[in-house]
Amino acid sequence: MTSEIVSRPLTFLRRGQPVTLRNVPPDRTLLEVLREDLHLSATKEGCGEGDCGACTVVLGEAVGGRLSYRAVNSCIRLAHSVSGMAVFTAEDIGSDAGELHPAQEAMLQCHASQCGFCTPGFVMSLFGAYQNSGGRGISREQAQADLSGNLCRCTGYRPILDAAETMGSLPLPAGCAVDEAATLVALKALKTRPSDNASYLRPTTLAALLQQRAKFPKAQVVAGCTDVGLWVTKLHKRFERVLDVTAARELRRVERYPHHIAIGASVPLADAFAALVQERPQLLAFSQRFAGLPVRNSGTMGGNVANGSPIGDSMPLLIALGASVVLMRWKKTAAGGEVAHRELRLENLYTGYRTNVMRPDELLCWIKVPRPMPDETMKAYKISKRFDDDISAVCLAIQMTVQDGVVQHISIGAGGVAATPARACQTEAALLGQPWNADTVTHAIAVLRAEFQPISDMRASARYRHTVLGNLLQRFWLESQGMTAINLENIQTLEALA
Incomplete structure (x- = not known):
């Protein structure tokens, strides 16, 4: 790594308190930070590719004035991508007095753990579902969808599904309750000024993102890290500088217009598919078969399209729907600069295996999907x-x-x-x-x-x-x-x- 690049501190909340780590390389995974730097060994390393779910943790983020919970795979999630968020692991949801969270207690009562290696991941997926349900718990059908990213090699799925149904009826010990109001205040206090020359760049506006792309065209672009994380864990790739698109607030929205919807490149796959299903309910089953929920919670549809894998499921669907993509870049002008864009049909984006027509300074920023046609x-x-x-x-x-x-x-x-x-x-x-x-x-x-x-x-x-x-x-x-x-x-x- 060259000396001119600044290693930006990584700060997130754990158990309501800020955790700050310095000198974290841009390509270090969240799982490595949790297990090796913070010695939180309950979060397990299984497949190292976001497939088995043993490494599942839950991220908390402020959305619309409330705390939103997302179960994600920590093994392929880059650590710096959780900066400014709350991180919950299997060691964080019980009380200091040893009381179990309903997600844990239900697994115990239903005898849902066999060898136990996958159990922390299942517990965290259940914890995310429990929190998002407001403590009401979830149905067996919903559990099958929410646990789709967790594999049990002992074939213990029936008691795990029993636990998912049971946890909503169990009492929540006071020591296990998340103080959401205090967490939101603490998250707001974590906001830091982005660095212009850091090893991990995460601009908060579209203009700043495009300027950084123009300044560092060789930086590795990431969204949810679900594919780039594999390059790190399986191909052992190293990145000197990373450009993360997910903090640009303009790209975190799904916008609806009379003739189309526009999905921002930073919108998680789970939310992007939800927007498509709202327009076309018959796509629900297909949307739930895109990987597992932790991958859909972390990855973005913009990242899936830009990556251009021939076996990516978003693209055939979007091509059939007549979708187009909007590519943007920062264009220098006499007044300083402005955003330039061009739009093309999605199928015209690709030139070959994982290659496309994008310029080195361009980013895929929006996916435009036509509204349903009559009949x-x-x-x-x-x-x-x-x-x-x-x-x-x-x-x-x-x-x-x-x-x-x-x-x-x-x-x-x-x-x-x-x-x-x-x-x-x-x-x-x-x-x-x-x-x-x-x-x-x-x-x-x-x-x-x-x-x-x-x-x-x-x-x-x-x-x-x-x-x-x-x-x-x-x-x-x-x-x-x-x-x-x-x-x-x-x-x-x-x-x-x-």
Whole structure:
């Protein structure tokens, strides 16, 4: 690290008190800080890639005058990204007198711990859900969604779900209650002036963010760190300087307009998907299958799109919805400077595997998604080895309108079948203006399979992807004819019916 770069202090709240650490490298993870610097060993290191949930902690942040709780994976979260927040670990939620929080007590009463290694992570996910519910607890169905990012290798899920249902009925000891008013005051007091030459840059305004991007075009840009964190833990990459976009307040909003919604690049995936589901409720199941909740709480849709992974689930959906992206940069002028921007369709952002058209001084700042069209049919399908908390082998999203039996509009986004997320233009051409019937669909399936040449990798073979791609279009056709039981999410288990 060059001597000119300043190591900015890291300050956050723990148990209501500020914790300040100095000389924390910009690429040090939160888990490393907790376990190695603060010696908080209850937070476990399992997979090191945000998959198992053993390292789950909860972040508290002021949102709209209240304290919002988000369970996140500390193993891939960069430590400096929690500056100015409250951090809760499994060692922080019980009382000083040894009383257990309801999330802990419920796990004990329901015999929900076996080997115990995953237990702190489950407890913290339950703690976040408990706090956000106002202490009322959550349903079994909600627990299945909220615990999707926590894996138990002893197959202890039934008693853990029992604990999730039970915790809302247990008393909250006074020593375990979070003093939210005092925490909000303490968080406000933590605000520090951003440094212009620090190793970890986290500007609080869009203008300052773009100026820092222009000044340091080689700095590693991060949002939720859910992919960059993997580069640190698995590829052992090191970064001299990091530029974090998540503190720019203009980009932390979802804005609604008559013809579209605009999702800021700093909006967490959980909130971005919630905005899309509000517009199109049929996307709920798909949205909950994007990784697990801790990843959706930490990562951002802007980061997912900018990263451009061919197996990222956001992009096929957004391509099918006709989304565009707004790229911004700081442009020098005689008066000092101004924000310049350009807009393009999302599928035109990419030039190859994880490469795009963005200039070194540009940032992806907004994603614009058109509002639903009258009489549209919208479906998104994800095929993966695990139903929850897994990466796609194939993803297909289709938006269509049919009038008088003829396809009037069709838009198809595909993932996992090319070097980039892609739009199935040839298949769209084969469907547009044609009668929506079995013969048209059979022809379109052949076109879709011929349009892409997927590869074989650890998630699926090329032949499997080729076959499944066409099968998903066949599923879309069958569902349009009223067949709903062919989707796993529409099948209730015996336990759910009991």
